[in-house]
Amino acid sequence: MTAVGAEAPIDERIARVGALRRLLLKPELGSLLGALVVFVFFAALSDVFRSGSGIANWLDPASTLGIVAVAVALLMIGGEFDLSAGVMVGTTGLTTGMLSTYYGWNLWAAIVTSLLLALAIGFANGYLVVRTGLPSFIITLGTFLMLQGLNLGVTKLVTDTVQVGAIEQTTGYEAARTIFASTVTVAGTSFQIAILWWLLATAVGSYVLLRTRFGNWTFAIGGDAPAARNVGVPARRTTITLFMTVSAAAWLVGTIQAVRLTSVQANTGIGLELTYIVAAVIGGCLLTGGYGSVIGASLGALIFGMTSQGIVYAGWDADWFRFFLGAMLLLAVLANQFVRRYAEQTRR
Amino acid sequence: MTTPVPAAGPPLLEVRGIGKYFGSVIALKDVSTVVRAGEVTCVLGDNGAGKSTFIKLLSGVFQPDEGELVLNGEPVTFGTPRQSLDAGIATVFQDLAMIPLLAIWRNFFLGSEPTKGRGPFRRFDSDTAKRITRRELAAMGIDIRDPDQPVGTLSGGERQSVAIARAVHFGAKLLILDEPTSALGVKQAGVVLRYIVQARDRGLGVVFITHNPHHAYPVGDRFLLLKRGRSLGDFGKDEISLDELTRLMAGGAELEALGHELAREGGPAADVARALAADRDGATDPTDPTDPTDRSVGAPPAGARAAGPAPGGPADRR
Ligand SMILES: Nc1ncnc2c1ncn2[C@@H]1O[C@H](COP(=O)(O)OP(=O)(O)OP(=O)(O)O)[C@@H](O)[C@H]1O
Numbered sequence A: 001m002t003a004v005g006a007e008a009p010i011d012e013r014i015a016r017v018g019a020l021r022r023l024l025l026k027p028e029l030g031s032l033l034g035a036l037v038v039f040v041f042f043a044a045l046s047d048v049f050r051s052g053s054g055i056a057n058w059l060d061p062a063s064t065l066g067i068v069a070v071a072v073a074l075l076m077i078g079g080e081f082d083l084s085a086g087v088m089v090g091t092t093g094l095t096t097g098m099l100s101t102y103y104g105w106n107l108w109a110a111i112v113t114s115l116l117l118a119l120a121i122g123f124a125n126g127y128l129v130v131r132t133g134l135p136s137f138i139i140t141l142g143t144f145l146m147l148q149g150l151n152l153g154v155t156k157l158v159t160d161t162v163q164v165g166a167i168e169q170t171t172g173y174e175a176a177r178t179i180f181a182s183t184v185t186v187a188g189t190s191f192q193i194a195i196l197w198w199l200l201a202t203a204v205g206s207y208v209l210l211r212t213r214f215g216n217w218t219f220a221i222g223g224d225a226p227a228a229r230n231v232g233v234p235a236r237r238t239t240i241t242l243f244m245t246v247s248a249a250a251w252l253v254g255t256i257q258a259v260r261l262t263s264v265q266a267n268t269g270i271g272l273e274l275t276y277i278v279a280a281v282i283g284g285c286l287l288t289g290g291y292g293s294v295i296g297a298s299l300g301a302l303i304f305g306m307t308s309q310g311i312v313y314a315g316w317d318a319d320w321f322r323f324f325l326g327a328m329l330l331l332a333v334l335a336n337q338f339v340r341r342y343a344e345q346t347r348r
Numbered sequence B: 001m002t003t004p005v006p007a008a009g010p011p012l013l014e015v016r017g018i019g020k021y022f023g024s025v026i027a028l029k030d031v032s033t034v035v036r037a038g039e040v041t042c043v044l045g046d047n048g049a050g051k052s053t054f055i056k057l058l059s060g061v062f063q064p065d066e067g068e069l070v071l072n073g074e075p076v077t078f079g080t081p082r083q084s085l086d087a088g089i090a091t092v093f094q095d096l097a098m099i100p101l102l103a104i105w106r107n108f109f110l111g112s113e114p115t116k117g118r119g120p121f122r123r124f125d126s127d128t129a130k131r132i133t134r135r136e137l138a139a140m141g142i143d144i145r146d147p148d149q150p151v152g153t154l155s156g157g158e159r160q161s162v163a164i165a166r167a168v169h170f171g172a173k174l175l176i177l178d179e180p181t182s183a184l185g186v187k188q189a190g191v192v193l194r195y196i197v198q199a200r201d202r203g204l205g206v207v208f209i210t211h212n213p214h215h216a217y218p219v220g221d222r223f224l225l226l227k228r229g230r231s232l233g234d235f236g237k238d239e240i241s242l243d244e245l246t247r248l249m250a251g252g253a254e255l256e257a258l259g260h261e262l263a264r265e266g267g268p269a270a271d272v273a274r275a276l277a278a279d280r281d282g283a284t285d286p287t288d289p290t291d292p293t294d295r296s297v298g299a300p301p302a303g304a305r306a307a308g309p310a311p312g313g314p315a316d317r318r
């Protein structure tokens, strides 16, 4: 800020406060610090953790979480939740598997069909939320339970078991494997291609949020939907699009896992919906909407991946994983609370 | 209700017998006025009179239950605020319609973001947005330190100034301001009044809502008075004086009564009473303090256009 004449000292003081405020207001700051601490902690405890194959190992769970967490973060910034995001990973994987194995479809046709199904479910979630004005928490809880029942019921009905397998024998599998489940070798270590998908999702998500009109609308409808509508933001369309984005992300992960593992369990994805939300909150998303970061949500997923594998490498009981996550979540929420007070303090 | 239209052609906006109900609440009934290009129409009235409801009908937030809006001679319906904006109508809402956690420049262009690039690379042109925001606010005498500051950290008056600057920037034909000076200092209130005059001189129509007849009268060409959702009358400037406007506005007589009451108590209260008396300016004709309410509405000046049967009379009250 340019200061004028005698007022210069005052303005300098203000400018300093502004810079500090701006740094603190970076929503991903907390998750970046958290990720560094977690990395240093486990790297000090275990050689394997910081080796090439170790890194590849903890990046993999981080990537499949992160792809959906990015979309969930966008939705939360837009002021809504999607509890059906986890079970949708199962729904899309099962759909792809059943259509391609039991009904003999080309795998690609099955993959595209399950994408359309996911988009339809996302649309239904969003449409119900904007039409009824009910909390998305309740609406998507309903979708979650229904999909959970359908996943099990339909799988049993079609296969007489609780899983769909032998996806590797379908036509089109090799091409699908190259795109969704191959590995990339860097410096002698092979990394899952899902990590690339995750980086791509993070980059696109962050670009859309910070650099496009749609991103501006997302912040606005999460901050104050009526105000946003009053200045001409297409709030309903934005909300529905965000729900469909989450479904599409769940479809991507469902497809990656179905192709990689060549079989899908009927209970796949259940419980993940909260993990996505936790990753987004660790990344700086407010539960009340209007604030957050896509990169932060990705860092939240990274913390998840590092902790889940780090505990194994450190030779601890895996039960400690939950404790770590709980502590991380509490810290993140407290930090967010502080930031929000700071950002929103108004003088009326 | 017809209004004598000067040779200039149809008015920019004509409001014909408009009404709005919220369930059993009659928020607005049978209100008519005109807004001409290059003129300022002031809407005055008590708290809860229906002023904000009136402008929300013009800006597409609400849809009227009766009556119609005629824009440039064509009947229009605004289903959403977007449609009203696209018709060149920009509004400063009473609650300002700003997102507290969003940066100033993002708020300024919210819903009307400038873009650059093509196809999937079409993006929010943040440099242009920041530059214009800074320029428009500087023109209002608000020197923002940092356009990246969240709006929630601005003072109430600063926030109001941002909202006004935004509407002035986007208002192509009609500018609507709902109590835009309520949180402003003397200087910024003066700037806003000057803005209204400038917009008028640029040929825009302006709808200006205020409680303060001393703000309304110098800039207004028409005065629509509302009370309890009804029109008390729609006056041209030649049909009403500042004194009459002050007295007609609900509260004119009440203020006087309050003045008498406070004067009897003496001490500091008497100072308040003197200040009140001064504020009423020339509205000198002595009023019986025992009958304060109906004085203000009983006898509209001769020039008042008919405004429904027995406007504001006791029988007309809900
Ligand atoms: N959405 C709504 N639902 C129900 N009643 C409403 C609604 N909006 C406004 N009203 C009622 O309509 C009446 C007029 O309200 P309005 O906000 O238009 O008043 P106003 O003249 O702008 O008052 P103020 O000077 O305090 O801003 C009030 O009695 C209010 O309670």
Ligand SMILES: [Mg+2]
Pocket (backbone or CB within 6 Å): B051, B052, B053, B094, B178
């Ligand atoms: Mg109002």
